[in-house]
Amino acid sequence: MSHYDTNLDKNSANYVPLTPLTFLKRAKEIYPDYEAIIYEDRKYTWADVYKRTIKFASALNKIGIKKGDTVSFLAFNTPEIFEGHYSVPMSGAVLNTINIRLDAKTIAYILEHSDAKVLVVDRQLHIEVKKALSTLKKKITIIDIVDKFADQSKCEKIGDLIMPKERVLLRIHNQSFFLLSVFLNL
Numbered sequence: 001m002s003h004y005d006t007n008l009d010k011n012s013a014n015y016v017p018l019t020p021l022t023f024l025k026r027a028k029e030i031y032p033d034y035e036a037i038i039y040e041d042r043k044y045t046w047a048d049v050y051k052r053t054i055k056f057a058s059a060l061n062k063i064g065i066k067k068g069d070t071v072s073f074l075a076f077n078t079p080e081i082f083e084g085h086y087s088v089p090m091s092g093a094v095l096n097t098i099n100i101r102l103d104a105k106t107i108a109y110i111l112e113h114s115d116a117k118v119l120v121v122d123r124q125l126h127i128e129v130k131k132a133l134s135t136l137k138k139k140i141t142i143i144d145i146v147d148k149f150a151d152q153s154k155c156e157k158i159g160d161l162i163m164p165k166e167r168v169l170l171r172i173h174n175q176s177f178f179l180l181s182v183f184l185n186l
Helices: 020-030 046-062 079-090 104-113 123-134
Strands: 035-039 042-045 070-074 094-097 116-122 140-145 168-171 177-183
Touching (some): 020 046, 020 079, 035 046, 046 079, 070 079, 070 104, 079 094, 104 123
Parallel strands (some): 070 094, 116 140
Antiparallel strands (some): 140 177
């Protein structure tokens, strides 16, 4: 037995499991004013990220997401997907990130198989997503990521597939918002 094994049993003084949520809380407490993410002209500190993730987790809960539900993300490396890695677990849901290079058939399969209740998607991916959604046999909530730095000629509202009165705008931050819409496969 090594001397490193003596009197080093796990306890609160020498061992605390680090999860994404405990990491975020710790970063917010220790480095609140340090930059956590920079994207184009947007900069967020750890305190900002914590506040934003709390708001989005709360918004997910308000639309009915509960423990064990699946929230899928199909997005580029923007602050929204970064924050999704914290806000989805905060809401009690399971995060399912989907590769942006997949075809519509595979995206639809993943959404069905994961039993996704919500899909958070970048509007730039509208072509494949609309094809995938058209084959689903269930109702799924779509949250558009609006990236003002993307080529807007390549972006399209995925929520256009639904009735306008079913759209709700969730203001998350002054520069970033998600468009929440319910997609009904008729």
